[in-house]
Amino acid sequence: MAHEMTDLNLRQFAGYNLKRVYLLVHADLMKSLEPLGLRTMTFSALNVVAENPNLTQSQLAQTLKIERSGVVVLVDELENTDLISRNRVEGDRRSYALHTTPEGAALLAKANQVVHAHEDKIFSDLSQNERDTLRGLLGRIDTPKTQT
Amino acid sequence: MAHEMTDLNLRQFAGYNLKRVYLLVHADLMKSLEPLGLRTMTFSALNVVAENPNLTQSQLAQTLKIERSGVVVLVDELENTDLISRNRVEGDRRSYALHTTPEGAALLAKANQVVHAHEDKIFSDLSQNERDTLRGLLGRIDTPKTQT
DNA sequence: TATTGTTATACTCTATAACTATA
């Protein structure tokens, strides 16, 4: 076997490290959620619906920063597994009010625990303090600018 | 317009912030590299080839953590634009020794500047110190375990 | 038998655009 090759020049870029870690985290998160029948995006969607009862699909799209067409698939999946439901809105028959079912809320509680355990594992090389720092720094970069 | 919806529960997870920031960074990086005729992965590949002259495609795959079949496409693209070249290796006619052309080295120098400017912009809400902290924390999570 | 590079294929994720029904 030849020498180990290096990526030192790329390592100076935060973005390169960011991508490597993201892929690592995403792969492990996927495996962690799989036993619950969730994917990373259905987990996120379920989370946002639980936090914002009766939001519409368009609002969910905006919050998750994805297109409305993508939300349809997520909501379909969550509705087919009885985790959330689409409810008609009085006054506007175009949109749905989404909310979690009792099963959805119960599964979400479990999923949140699973994801916490996943992060404990994947970030185990960092102290709790460092993890908070990381989360804080990342949160400041992706600041949702308030729309007018 | 209705109230702003929240993703506060997801925000407690480092992974969620990580993904949001990664998508943000990646989209801007792509736009930044486009005028140079590079994609994020060809930029990375060019970088690693320049840093490790005469490495093989398999070694490049290992360094970038992608499959060998994916490297073929990247190297094809870089070779077709005369940025790197595949050279036969004496002693093993299965593999190629990759190295940058003068044009490749020149373009890489320009690209590195572009990417620095891109990061200055995208991470402008962080101080230089905080950016270093971020990069350091990320680097510690994705630690390439030394293979036996 | 194992490895390098290659090809063909498929899969996931997501965006775009066109459509419908409502407003």
Add this chain to the structure above:
DNA sequence: TATAGTTATAGAGTATAACAATA
């Protein structure tokens, strides 16, 4: 005219598996 949801489609990006040449 504009908006919510939907559908169909296409494009990245990447992985898997099978193959030829070479070791």
